[in-house]
Amino acid sequence: MRLLYTLAWWLALPLVLARLWLRGRQEPGYRQHWGERLGFYGRQPTTATDTIWLHAVSVGETRAAEPLIDALLAAWPRCRIVLTHMTPTGRATGKALFAKHGARLVQSYLPYDTGAMPARFIRHFTPRICILMETEVWPNLIHQCNRYKVPVVLANARLSQRSLGKAQRLGKLIADAARGITLVAAQTQDDADRVRQLGVQDVVVTGSIKFDVVVPEAALATGAALRAAIGARPVLLCASTREGEEQLILDAYIRASLPAHALLLIVPRHPQRFDEVEKLIAAHGLAVQRRSGLAQDDVVAAGTQVLLGDTMGEMFAYYAACDCAFVGGSLLPLGGQNLIEPAALGKPVLIGPHTFNFALVTEQAIAAGGAALVADADALMAQAAALLQDPARLSSMGQKALAFASQHRGATPRTIAAIQPLLR
Numbered sequence: 001m002r003l004l005y006t007l008a009w010w011l012a013l014p015l016v017l018a019r020l021w022l023r024g025r026q027e028p029g030y031r032q033h034w035g036e037r038l039g040f041y042g043r044q045p046t047t048a049t050d051t052i053w054l055h056a057v058s059v060g061e062t063r064a065a066e067p068l069i070d071a072l073l074a075a076w077p078r079c080r081i082v083l084t085h086m087t088p089t090g091r092a093t094g095k096a097l098f099a100k101h102g103a104r105l106v107q108s109y110l111p112y113d114t115g116a117m118p119a120r121f122i123r124h125f126t127p128r129i130c131i132l133m134e135t136e137v138w139p140n141l142i143h144q145c146n147r148y149k150v151p152v153v154l155a156n157a158r159l160s161q162r163s164l165g166k167a168q169r170l171g172k173l174i175a176d177a178a179r180g181i182t183l184v185a186a187q188t189q190d191d192a193d194r195v196r197q198l199g200v201q202d203v204v205v206t207g208s209i210k211f212d213v214v215v216p217e218a219a220l221a222t223g224a225a226l227r228a229a230i231g232a233r234p235v236l237l238c239a240s241t242r243e244g245e246e247q248l249i250l251d252a253y254i255r256a257s258l259p260a261h262a263l264l265l266i267v268p269r270h271p272q273r274f275d276e277v278e279k280l281i282a283a284h285g286l287a288v289q290r291r292s293g294l295a296q297d298d299v300v301a302a303g304t305q306v307l308l309g310d311t312m313g314e315m316f317a318y319y320a321a322c323d324c325a326f327v328g329g330s331l332l333p334l335g336g337q338n339l340i341e342p343a344a345l346g347k348p349v350l351i352g353p354h355t356f357n358f359a360l361v362t363e364q365a366i367a368a369g370g371a372a373l374v375a376d377a378d379a380l381m382a383q384a385a386a387l388l389q390d391p392a393r394l395s396s397m398g399q400k401a402l403a404f405a406s407q408h409r410g411a412t413p414r415t416i417a418a419i420q421p422l423l424r
Helices: 002-023 059-075 088-104 116-125 139-147 161-169 172-179 189-197 217-230 245-255 271-283 315-321 340-344 356-367 377-388 391-407 411-423
Strands: 050-055 079-085 105-109 127-133 152-157 183-186 203-205 235-241 263-268 288-290 306-308 324-327 349-351 371-373
Touching (some): 050 059, 059 088, 059 152, 059 411, 116 139, 127 411, 139 152, 139 172, 183 411, 189 203, 217 315, 235 315, 245 263, 245 377, 263 315, 271 288, 324 377, 356 391, 377 391
Parallel strands (some): 050 079, 079 105, 152 183, 183 203, 235 324, 288 306
């Protein structure tokens, strides 16, 4: 089965590279570092030390990996980390987050899963361990790690029932890959049970590392400056919105009875859609400003109805600047996004009905009183209006969100303890 999978990769490679080039029209980063994606690298530094390889596919996984990376470098002071990504936005996020570690952290794109390419990666960087964040399972990569005796760990692992069904339909290909995973550190007991159904032998429950993310002081300062530029107006943030959701949100915003002068702050999840979303806002007849157009000491105009968050790496700042946060990817059947970040900043969280990627965390946040489920965009605006006009309820819900985020911390040291025997 794996041979057919490998053949399919080689046959598809010209199309994959063509798609990469086309995506580069909107995101130039897709046209850079192609050698890394194909498993070709420069000369190995003569000062290379023990290497821990950690893969974080894109922005969300990279940000979630921050406490784990910090802890790994602290626990093993003579090692370096090779951090791999699949997307330019993930790579840019990693560069911003981990510049503090200097030469102890090296970034690269993950090579395509052809067999030969991950093998070249392993021979070049000679990692002692491979840590895959969340749900990344690549059959040839795992096979090559087994071949070169590199333990494979799936950290902060989550697996929905839907994803389990998809994996099981792939049969022996995924079953063999699962058996090649040395250790899985799962977010919840349900995730652990589903992972075991794939055939992984060693599974432990550590909790979600995302609860351990520390909000950078610089992000808080940026958020305070943005809030000063906005002024005293109530701010509803719609964060990490996906294609199709902005249309629903804007339609509902026009129909809603939000407080006078309330500002709608929209931050699309994918940067290539910033221009598209700005045009959509203007087409609704709404006055819009872009965050990137705010110079230092600028203010958001009193007549601005929608502020478009079109910058990278400022999500914590956006959360810090708002009064109430809706987490996108949940109005449409896309599985939702991480609601832990706004909760960690003490912000009331609203979330749509489609949260299968974060089902347990969402249920727990709602049960704790720090989040509320909304059925659709109109319900979102109604809930936001009620909160923004009730300071006592707004404050209480924010405090409950913060308490919820605080009580679930501790996954990082549990993950380090699970990994430690593999690095002795």
